[in-house]
Amino acid sequence: MARGPDVFMAMPRAGQGGVTAVHAPRGSDPSVVIETLRLNKFYGKVHALRDLDLQVHEGDVFGFLGPNGAGKTTFTKILLGFVKPTTGWSYLFGQDVHAGGRQVLSRVGIVPDQFGFYPNLTGRAHLDFYGRLYGLAARDRESRIEELTKLVRLEHRMETKVGGYSHGMRQRLVIAHALLNDPDLIIFDEPTTGLDPKGAYEVRQLLRQLASRGVTTFLSSHILFEVEEICTKVAILNRGVLLKLATVRELKKEFSAVSGEQLEIVVDNPGTRILDAVRGTKGVVDLKAEAQRLTATIDDPDQVPKVVEAVVGAGGRIRRVVERQVSLEDLFLHYTDDGLGPGAPQKPVVPPGVHQAASTTRASRWKEGKR
Ligand SMILES: Nc1ncnc2c1ncn2[C@@H]1O[C@H](COP(=O)(O)OP(=O)(O)O)[C@@H](O)[C@H]1O
Numbered sequence: 001m002a003r004g005p006d007v008f009m010a011m012p013r014a015g016q017g018g019v020t021a022v023h024a025p026r027g028s029d030p031s032v033v034i035e036t037l038r039l040n041k042f043y044g045k046v047h048a049l050r051d052l053d054l055q056v057h058e059g060d061v062f063g064f065l066g067p068n069g070a071g072k073t074t075f076t077k078i079l080l081g082f083v084k085p086t087t088g089w090s091y092l093f094g095q096d097v098h099a100g101g102r103q104v105l106s107r108v109g110i111v112p113d114q115f116g117f118y119p120n121l122t123g124r125a126h127l128d129f130y131g132r133l134y135g136l137a138a139r140d141r142e143s144r145i146e147e148l149t150k151l152v153r154l155e156h157r158m159e160t161k162v163g164g165y166s167h168g169m170r171q172r173l174v175i176a177h178a179l180l181n182d183p184d185l186i187i188f189d190e191p192t193t194g195l196d197p198k199g200a201y202e203v204r205q206l207l208r209q210l211a212s213r214g215v216t217t218f219l220s221s222h223i224l225f226e227v228e229e230i231c232t233k234v235a236i237l238n239r240g241v242l243l244k245l246a247t248v249r250e251l252k253k254e255f256s257a258v259s260g261e262q263l264e265i266v267v268d269n270p271g272t273r274i275l276d277a278v279r280g281t282k283g284v285v286d287l288k289a290e291a292q293r294l295t296a297t298i299d300d301p302d303q304v305p306k307v308v309e310a311v312v313g314a315g316g317r318i319r320r321v322v323e324r325q326v327s328l329e330d331l332f333l334h335y336t337d338d339g340l341g342p343g344a345p346q347k348p349v350v351p352p353g354v355h356q357a358a359s360t361t362r363a364s365r366w367k368e369g370k371r
């Protein structure tokens with residue numbers, strides 16, 4: 001059912017206080033797993049989430065990307081019912097957990113940003129305890145724990161006390177715990193933050209493996225390449241404002257249309273014939289040649305095969321093709337510029353070279369910036 005404009009008129013507005021007294025009519029699309037409507041959260045004067053409208057569909061591997069303080073944890077806490085929105089609505093599987101729909105939480109696996117362990121209990125004791133909480137029968141618990149500990153590669157550490165686990169091992173135990181109830185949706189809140197490189201790598205491998213199984217995944221992260229590698233869709237959040245929501249591919253395509261994408265082709269036999277052929281190819285906006293290396297700037301990544309064909313068609317013997325893809329980091333910095341605040345999408349386009357130089361400093365500042 002389409003939501004009419006009257007629905008929106010009835011909703012409380014940001015900044016006017018009050019809680020979600022009015023129930024918003026819901027769409028009937030069962031493939032929508034997470035939905036929020038004009039979600040706002042104030043902590044005192046801090047406007048942590050602003051008019052957030054977001055939908056996550058069944059099977060999405062959804063990246064929720066934003067720097068520290070963007071509102072990611074607040075958003076997941078609202079979804080799960082731990083924090084009440086100031087205004088607006090949130091739904092999980094069509095149910096409002098803030099209005100009595102808590103039973104849907106049994107379909108959700110959670111890897112929170114912090115998890116309390118009992119250092120003197122073994123890994124098995126932890127999983128067994130939570131398995132009981134979920135109401136799994138003894139035999140199911142045993143087989144499920146065995147299956148999951150293999151998945152997270154802790155099968156040889158199950159009888160060890162968690163106090164002796166590395167941070168990465170603990171995080172993998174939390175992931176096993178989140179999967180105990182065979183969830184239809186898994187929510188990860190910054191699952192690799194604070195892990196050493198090896199631990200983070202292992203958790204990422206696991207995320208990738210889970211994502212490939214088709215379970216709807218919501219991954220909040222401030223690590224750009226993590227979202228880029230694992231997710232199919234991405235929402236960019238900055239200071240509580242949703243700046244972008246699209247597939248990673250769409251975002252890259254849109255961005256390369258304004259900033260250009262670099263394609264490097266190394267040929268054995270450079271020459272004007274090849275250069276002319278590349279220049280004459282649709283989508284090529286700039287071309288530089290240096291010895292055997294041609295660097296073409298293209299405005300559409302879909303034109304890559306055409307450029308390669310042009311080189312071959314002009315008799316070029318290709319040794320190497322490197323596509324310097326727009327990274328999510330480029331994108332993120334394009335959409336969130338400290339000087340421009342939430343309105344950043346309107347920011348004037350910076351030429352690619354300038355953008356690169358600027359992005360390095362801003363990226364490192366951003367990585368350090370804990371609020
Ligand atoms: N319990 C709280 N009380 C007051 N302010 C909070 C609280 N939780 C979060 N905030 C503030 O809300 C904003 C969003 O925080 P958070 O959701 O933790 O962001 P993220 O998870 O993206 O780092 C930040 O400005 C943070 O300081």
Ligand SMILES: [Mg+2]
Nearest residue numbers: 072073113190
């Ligand atoms: Mg957080």
